[in-house]
Amino acid sequence: MAGPPEAHQFKHAYADRWVRFHSLPESKRYPEDETEYAIVLDRYNTVLDELFAGDDVYVVTTDWSPLPWGRRRPTVRRRLHPEGVLWTTVDDTEDTDPHFHTRSFHYADRRPGRRGCLDRLLR
DSSP: OOSOSOGGGHHHHTTTTOOOOOOSGGGOOSOOSHHHHHHHHHHHHHHHHHHHTTSEEEEEEEEEEETTTOOOOOOHHHHHOTTOEEEEEEEEOOSSSGGGOEEEEEEEEEEEOOTTTTHHHHO
8 A cells, every 4th residue: 555544645645546436417526315315326336346346345434533532432433334343543643733633543344245235334
């Protein structure tokens, strides 16, 4: 890996293979009703089907807390990705103000890649 597993860094660390998919017509960012959620999930699953075609999928979710405490806390992530086990932590101390320092916790699991296997997380 060319850098930490931070989603906002991928387009820089992996510029030769990073791509953005627009999930809704006219580059609308977020679905507002069930019809739009169905469009989004179908598009996500179409891309995942092409990428994984029955192979295992590695699922990584993240949570964070402010430093210096760096303690994990109850979050929505635990409810949406209970299968995830702590994989790694990353401290972000780049800001000169220590009040903006954070610790990210990355959780991972591996599961069979089949259509809809990530719908709960993607939604």
